[in-house]
Amino acid sequence: MRLAAILAAAALTGAIAQEPPRPYPSKGGIEFQSPTVRAMQVDEFANPGLLWVERGQASWNQRCVGCHGDAKQSMKGASARHPRFDPVLGRVVNLEQRIDACIVTKQKAAPLPYESEELLGLTAFVGAQSRGIPMQVSIDGPGRATYERGKALYNERQGQFNLACHHCHDSNYGRKMLHDTVSQGHPVDWPAYRLEWQTMGSLHRRLRACYFGVRAEMPPYGAPDLVALELYLGARAQGLAASVPGVRR
Amino acid sequence: MLGRLQVPPTAKKGEPFEIRVLVQHPMETGFRRDMNGQSIPMHIVNKLSCTYGGRKVFSAEMGTGMSANPYMSFYAVAQASGEVVVEWSDDRGDTGRVTATIQVS
Amino acid sequence: MKRRDFVIAVPAMAALPAVAQQQFARTQDVAPLIAKLANGVKPEAGGVEVELPAVAENGNSVPIKVKVPSPMTEADHVSAIHIIADRNPRSLVATFNLGPGSGRAEIATRIRLAGSQRLTVLAALSGNRYRISQQDVLVTSAACLDDSL
Numbered sequence: 001m002r003l004a005a006i007l008a009a010a011a012l013t014g015a016i017a018q019e020p021p022r023p024y025p026s027k028g029g030i031e032f033q034s035p036t037v038r039a040m041q042v043d044e045f046a047n048p049g050l051l052w053v054e055r056g057q058a059s060w061n062q063r064c065v066g067c068h069g070d071a072k073q074s075m076k077g078a079s080a081r082h083p084r085f086d087p088v089l090g091r092v093v094n095l096e097q098r099i100d101a102c103i104v105t106k107q108k109a110a111p112l113p114y115e116s117e118e119l120l121g122l123t124a125f126v127g128a129q130s131r132g133i134p135m136q137v138s139i140d141g142p143g144r145a146t147y148e149r150g151k152a153l154y155n156e157r158q159g160q161f162n163l164a165c166h167h168c169h170d171s172n173y174g175r176k177m178l179h180d181t182v183s184q185g186h187p188v189d190w191p192a193y194r195l196e197w198q199t200m201g202s203l204h205r206r207l208r209a210c211y212f213g214v215r216a217e218m219p220p221y222g223a224p225d226l227v228a229l230e231l232y233l234g235a236r237a238q239g240l241a242a243s244v245p246g247v248r249r
Numbered sequence: 250m251l252g253r254l255q256v257p258p259t260a261k262k263g264e265p266f267e268i269r270v271l272v273q274h275p276m277e278t279g280f281r282r283d284m285n286g287q288s289i290p291m292h293i294v295n296k297l298s299c300t301y302g303g304r305k306v307f308s309a310e311m312g313t314g315m316s317a318n319p320y321m322s323f324y325a326v327a328q329a330s331g332e333v334v335v336e337w338s339d340d341r342g343d344t345g346r347v348t349a350t351i352q353v354s
Numbered sequence: 355m356k357r358r359d360f361v362i363a364v365p366a367m368a369a370l371p372a373v374a375q376q377q378f379a380r381t382q383d384v385a386p387l388i389a390k391l392a393n394g395v396k397p398e399a400g401g402v403e404v405e406l407p408a409v410a411e412n413g414n415s416v417p418i419k420v421k422v423p424s425p426m427t428e429a430d431h432v433s434a435i436h437i438i439a440d441r442n443p444r445s446l447v448a449t450f451n452l453g454p455g456s457g458r459a460e461i462a463t464r465i466r467l468a469g470s471q472r473l474t475v476l477a478a479l480s481g482n483r484y485r486i487s488q489q490d491v492l493v494t495s496a497a498c499l500d501d502s503l
Contacts, residue, residue, distance in 0.1 A: 034407075039417075046320050048318045048320070051271060177498075179409075179411060180498060195412040195415045196412060209498060209500035212500045264457070278443075280443060307450070307452060308450075308451045310448065312444050313443070313444050314437070314445075314466050315466065316463075321450070322463070323456065324458040326455055
């Protein structure tokens with residue numbers, strides 16, 4: 001009887017160690033940035049990410065407007081619903097891959113490489129059409145397995161530092177690491193302009209930087225693992241309003 | 250080259266109004282190296298000027314100490330309704346230009 | 355190597371780290387640059403308002419605002435604002451040229467700072483007059499560095 005109680009307690013703590021509670025209340029990454037960076041993000045003119053949004057609009061007018069019309073209507077909420085399962089491709093794709101799939105299958109053109117100015121621009125422009133719209137990714141149905149994979153990755157210790165995502169972003173958010181405040185790790189403002197990069201970057205670039213930070217091997221851009229992680233992060237940020245383009249330190 | 254220019258849509262005659270400029274440019278310092286250890290050559294916007302109603306109201310000479318995607322704000326006195334033109338050039342001879350109009354009452 | 359040379363060389367080697375440290379000049383002497391920009395005139399301290407974050411969290415982009423109280427008339431105006439960072443490899447960050455058409459001697463921009471240092475703002479006024487403001491800026495670095503990815 002006593003043994004059973006101990007085992008049950010051990011199982012319970014084991015479960016807690018595996019999946020710590022999600023941050024509550026959810027706060028977007030910008031809330032953990034300094035007043036200077038916040039001012040830069042909310043500036044409707046001088047947020048440097050808006051240069052990419054403008055570039056993306058020019059690409060939209062060349063490539064996309066013929067089928068999709070006015071992005072304000074057709075792309076409203078699109079980025080808040082990504083990553084999502086694509087029945088044609090038979091897998092979960094993020095916004096970058098969704099755009100590239102459209103370019104390859106519909107326009108019969110070469111895909112835009114990750115981190116190219118044009119793909120960053122289009123992603124930022126489409127992302128900006130979801131400003132203020134709460135994240136709402138679907139994890140039921142065919143995308144479920146990808147979600148589970150992302151969740152497992154999030155909770156898995158990695159790299160020489162032997163850290164899982166949750167060690168920083170669930171258990172220690174709001175605390176200081178050097179002069180940085182650890183965020184809750186929500187993906188809602190991406191792609192974002194990072195001062196460290198001095199340019200715009202995709203969420204995958206940011207996630208790769210996290211892998212680098214814990215001295216783990218970085219998955220390539222667009223890797224299934226990064227998309228799975230992105231889906232888990234999207235589900236974890238459910239209800240948080242998107243605000244692309246973000247600005248980060 | 251891509252740039253953004255912001256002026257208020259209207260201004261009162263004789264009063265200064267703010268002009269804001271944002272230019273897309275890497276502003277490479279020439280001190281960085283790429284992943285292969287190769288030096289990345291310097292590449293910066295070094296000159297920018299602004300005219301309002303055909304008259305020069307502002308100019309800047311910039312070095313490598315300016316941030317990437319340079320931003321600046323300055324003022325001009327409202328005289329008459331007209332065009333604000335901002336032009337810039339980099340050290341490779343590439344140029345950019347943005348314009349905006351202002352109504353003065 | 356002769357014993358005598360060795361005896362001389364060893365203390366010299368021990369002194370090497372100290373010498374090497376001294377060779378990395380932490381800051382440049384910007385006095386000649388200021389003198390050149392100010393046309394040899396000694397700038398008057400004060401009369402230049404500089405707004406900077408107390409702690410600049412990334413040296414790649416530090417917002418700065420400069421305001422020089424001036425009537426900005428044809429006879430009495432600010433003609434230029436220079437920003438000088440003495441620890442930057444090229445210390446003259448930028449020169450902004452203004453005139454009576456500006457109406458207000460106020461500029462804002464974003465600059466790079468190669469570490470904590472003394473920032474100098476020099477304003478040139480009509481009549482070969484100059485004003486100067488100097489202040490120390492603390493520049494920190496981020497915990498999550500990943501440049502060159």
